[in-house]
Amino acid sequence: MSRNYLGESEMRDYFSLFDTRGDNKIAKEEFGNVARALGANPTNREIQTLISGTSNERLSFEDFYPMWQSVIKMEEERSQKNDQDKIVAGFRAFDREGNGLITLSDVxxxxxxxxxxxxxxxxxxxxxxxxxxxxxxxxxKMVNTILNDDSR
Structure with a gap:
């Protein structure tokens, strides 16, 4: 489920495109635009949460990178949740009584x-x-347990 993102060198190149002052930094308000240019799709709420955690008005790549990693983690969690919802919906189609239960023979x-x-x-x-x-x-419960089992 993990997506392929750009390597650090390519990320730095994209990052520098948003550097309007030539100081190897971007305005923190540009964080979301840079993240999206790099292939992520953070929500506005996620962006605001991340940039509110820094008092710097301009972000160096070193400031940006940990925030970027947080975006990737949030996206992976969101993707897993979406996958889980789809699987549960598939099982729900076989839930004749609508009570969240199916039989072993149904499975x-x-x-x-x-x-x-x-x-x-x-x-x-x-x-x-x-x-x-x-x-x-x-x-x-079964789907949640199986998808969140770290021992696989």
Whole structure:
């Protein structure tokens, strides 16, 4: 899910395009424009939060770079959340009762439709920790756990 961004040398080149005084700095109000020119898409709120953290009116590349890294981290988190929402919406389509639960056989059917031919035993072995006493899976919790499992 990680995007490819420019290397530091190329970033410095873009950064210098916004240096209107020739002092190797940009106006802090230009932070969002530079970030967007470098391929990021921070929200105005994110930009304001980041630039309010500095008292400097002009930012050197060394001031800019940690702020840039924060933008990238926020974008990656937002992207993961969007992916998670899409997966949950997919499971929701199989939630007949609209209660946030689907059966193990529903998941097995979904996997088969996606081309994964698993036996009932294989499916149960993979998803056993997500199945409650009634054979139901709280799919939003399962997706959240799987996508946020750092041990993968």
């Amino acid at each position: 097995q059917g979904i996997l088969e439709k996606l081309g994964e031919k698993l036996s009932s035993e294989e499916c149960a072995a993979i998803l056993d920790k997500y199945v409650d006493g009634e054979g139901k899976i709280e799919y939003e």
